[in-house]
Amino acid sequence: xxxxxxxxxxxxxxxxxxxxxxxxxxxxxxxxxxxxxxxxxxxxxxxxxxxxxxxxxxxxxxxxxxxxxxxxxxxxxxxxxxxxxxxxxxxxxxxxxxxxxxxxxxxxxxxxxxxxxxxxxxxxxxxxxxxxxxxxxxxxxxxxxxxxxxxxxxxxxxxxxxxxxxxxxxxxxxxxxxxxxxxxxxxxxxxxxxxxxxxxxxxxxxxxxxxxxxxxxxxxxxxxxxxxxxxxxxxxxxxxxxxxxxxxxxxxxxxxxxxxxxxxxxxxxxxxxxxxxxxxxxxxxxxxxxxxxxxxxxxxxxxxxxxxxxxxxxx
Numbered sequence: 001x002x003x004x005x006x007x008x009x010x011x012x013x014x015x016x017x018x019x020x021x022x023x024x025x026x027x028x029x030x031x032x033x034x035x036x037x038x039x040x041x042x043x044x045x046x047x048x049x050x051x052x053x054x055x056x057x058x059x060x061x062x063x064x065x066x067x068x069x070x071x072x073x074x075x076x077x078x079x080x081x082x083x084x085x086x087x088x089x090x091x092x093x094x095x096x097x098x099x100x101x102x103x104x105x106x107x108x109x110x111x112x113x114x115x116x117x118x119x120x121x122x123x124x125x126x127x128x129x130x131x132x133x134x135x136x137x138x139x140x141x142x143x144x145x146x147x148x149x150x151x152x153x154x155x156x157x158x159x160x161x162x163x164x165x166x167x168x169x170x171x172x173x174x175x176x177x178x179x180x181x182x183x184x185x186x187x188x189x190x191x192x193x194x195x196x197x198x199x200x201x202x203x204x205x206x207x208x209x210x211x212x213x214x215x216x217x218x219x220x221x222x223x224x225x226x227x228x229x230x231x232x233x234x235x236x237x238x239x240x241x242x243x244x245x246x247x248x249x250x251x252x253x254x255x256x257x258x259x260x261x262x263x264x265x266x267x268x269x270x271x272x273x274x275x276x277x278x279x280x281x282x283x284x285x286x287x288x289x290x291x292x293x294x295x296x297x298x299x300x301x302x303x304x305x306x307x308x309x310x311x312x313x314x315x
Contacts, residue, residue, distance in 0.1 A: 230310025
């Protein structure tokens with residue numbers, strides 16, 4: 001399937017059993033519909049001998065006519081099939097409720113209107129880092145996902161890797177991901193959370209284990225402090241909401257931008273990450289994503305150019 005949100009074919013053990021169950025129940029339902037339709041059609045088209053109204057015995061359903069056998073057989077087969085479907089569903093629910101082994105890493109995903117913060121946990125505080133709107137995981141290894149909300153109810157859904165999980169304020173829900181092979185898988189907030197609910201996407205990038213280790217080490221690095229005009233503009237106008245590690249102030253309202261240019265998109269999947277789109281987004285985010293909480297900065301053309309030039313160094 002070419003659609004990035006298609007779930008007919010999946011690529012991980014957290015969702016594959018559900019996919020097989022869905023296909024199985026769908027095929028069983030189609031078979032039942034066709035069988036009932038054929039029996040009904042047969043009953044309609046069946047030729048019957050003419051009955052005499054003078055003989056009252058021909059106006060009643062008699063047990064020796066053989067019709068009850070169909071009810072017994074149909075009821076018995078239906079019961080067996082329904083019990084089988086129930087058992088299959090329970091087995092699938094147990095299989096996807098937790099990973100088969102120890103998770104390779106734990107990430108905390110915080111949903112906000114209308115973007116995602118991803119915090120990579122570690123027992124060593126120095127190895128903890130935060131990124132936004134793009135989750136990298138090692139292919140072939142389970143990843144524990146802790147889901148929290150900073151405002152309203154959201155829903156975390158990566159259809160090709162995992163089922164939906166609600167993200168509820170004041171509560172931590174736990175899910176897990178595992179991609180069988182390297183690739184990029186699109187996710188989406190699946191619960192209406194406000195005006196830009198439809199533009200609250202995220203990407204899961206499954207890297208090979210060596211590639212993920214290299215990405216992880218790079219993400220832990222702080223940004224270079226260059227001290228140019230663009231950096232000064234960022235600290236004055238943007239640092240209250242955004243963090244670039246190595247600079248002050250360090251805001252937590254908006255996404256962490258330390259390695260902004262390693263991400264493929266802007267505004268939670270709304271725009272490709274290009275200098276032109278970045279310029280338009282900073283200049284007037286409301287025109288691109290009405291209802292977004294990011295204010296437009298009143299910058300001159302020279303200041304905006306300098307800021308974008310600086311942000312493009314954040315690799």
